[in-house]
Amino acid sequence: MNILVIGSGGREHALIWKIAQSSRVKKIFCAPGNPGMAKLTTCVPIAVDRLDELLAFAKRERIDLVLVGPEVPLTLGIADLFEREKIPLFGPKKAGAQLEGSKAFTKDFLRRHHIPTAHYETFSDFDRAVEFLHTQAYPIVLKADGLAAGKGVLICQDRAEAVAGLDAMLRQKVFGEAGRQVVIEEFLQGLEVSFHALVDGHSILPLDSSQDHKRVGEGDTGLNTGGMGAYSPVPFFTPELEAQVMREILLPTVKGLQQEGIDFKGVLYAGLMLTREGPKLLEYNVRFGDPETEVLMVRMENDLVDLMEATVSGKLKEHTIRWKTGGAVTVVMAANGYPGTITKGDVIEGLERADSVVEAVVFHAGTLAQDGKIVTNGGRVLAVTAQGKDLRQARERAYDVVEKIHWRGMHYRRDIGLKGIGQRT
Ligand code: AMP
Ligand code: GLY
Numbered sequence: 001m002n003i004l005v006i007g008s009g010g011r012e013h014a015l016i017w018k019i020a021q022s023s024r025v026k027k028i029f030c031a032p033g034n035p036g037m038a039k040l041t042t043c044v045p046i047a048v049d050r051l052d053e054l055l056a057f058a059k060r061e062r063i064d065l066v067l068v069g070p071e072v073p074l075t076l077g078i079a080d081l082f083e084r085e086k087i088p089l090f091g092p093k094k095a096g097a098q099l100e101g102s103k104a105f106t107k108d109f110l111r112r113h114h115i116p117t118a119h120y121e122t123f124s125d126f127d128r129a130v131e132f133l134h135t136q137a138y139p140i141v142l143k144a145d146g147l148a149a150g151k152g153v154l155i156c157q158d159r160a161e162a163v164a165g166l167d168a169m170l171r172q173k174v175f176g177e178a179g180r181q182v183v184i185e186e187f188l189q190g191l192e193v194s195f196h197a198l199v200d201g202h203s204i205l206p207l208d209s210s211q212d213h214k215r216v217g218e219g220d221t222g223l224n225t226g227g228m229g230a231y232s233p234v235p236f237f238t239p240e241l242e243a244q245v246m247r248e249i250l251l252p253t254v255k256g257l258q259q260e261g262i263d264f265k266g267v268l269y270a271g272l273m274l275t276r277e278g279p280k281l282l283e284y285n286v287r288f289g290d291p292e293t294e295v296l297m298v299r300m301e302n303d304l305v306d307l308m309e310a311t312v313s314g315k316l317k318e319h320t321i322r323w324k325t326g327g328a329v330t331v332v333m334a335a336n337g338y339p340g341t342i343t344k345g346d347v348i349e350g351l352e353r354a355d356s357v358v359e360a361v362v363f364h365a366g367t368l369a370q371d372g373k374i375v376t377n378g379g380r381v382l383a384v385t386a387q388g389k390d391l392r393q394a395r396e397r398a399y400d401v402v403e404k405i406h407w408r409g410m411h412y413r414r415d416i417g418l419k420g421i422g423q424r425t
Contacts, residue, residue: 007069010365010383011290036364075101113256120185146178229416327391336409360386
């Protein structure tokens, strides 16, 4: 089979690393890819939103299966386009991608199908939104309706902050069209868990649990990022909780999609908050999480190509997923300045030494090959990932490798996975 993966981050590197282990694969292409994956795949310089160029490439290279990493091509309708051309693609069509592309759509969908989530109202009018704030408790959460590259969520401690946030979104349009509508919702307290499930239109096949670390600083402090590290499995996400999430959240979602005529094929990634009243859905994503995918891929025993094919052809029922026991940890190494303005072009030292360690994999995210060297080229630069007999060993292995790598101004969190071994709450 010839496979095309779309995207260029640590998630895509991890997916390609896994796909490359399949005996069924002849050639893997990645658009646009990154230098870390270049040994496993042919990188083709097509941006993820150039749908027509991606289609032309897929036809020319006789691609048998396409895997879409990021959300943008999905919300632009890449699955609709490839379906018309009869090229199998893993990922939902535009209608299903609304679950990530529009927070207002998702909240209304959850309400229609009685799925537990934070109480909310949606506004496009500034004065009405401000009036609504009078009746609310704090902190409170503001969410730009559309895609805002992970920056569209504001947690406001008091009314003044909330008014300023509404002003920025609805009047100054800092998120452009994505902020034309704003969801105002109740602040939920609890532990967060990432729960992924393959969905083939009918059946749901859950993946093992994982947890992201969204803040830039240790102890969950500082600004929000795309994710500074992850681990899997999450020990406090018990089988009972998983069953409850399947019953109260995933099953009603897939049923609801069917009832509304939305054919969803791909992966649903539920961002969950485990509250005192039970698990609630914070948000849906319609693609794999990053950096969660890195830990899931090093733990998965199945052939990923089989699972992707079963998802696309509606045959997930025939499959179960097997996981390596123990745990996995990924530590994101970020560029100078991240998540603010970053420095690009810093030379990364120690990659060869790091790559020679068999217990860990260095997935590339924001890197570039320049004059025979690998340099930084994005906020999240590397995702150093290790598996172990337990989370403790996986952590040690990952950090041993992190310490072999260096560049100017690099930074990473030293506490990734501590919640999983009970050393943090
Ligand atoms: P997102 O950018 O949509 O991934 O959301 C970013 C983060 O905001 C989430 O991972 C949560 O930590 C936080 N968040 C979102 N909604 C709520 C909520 N209703 N209550 C508390 N925290 C929230
Ligand atoms: N790990 C966060 C995300 O992929 O959205």
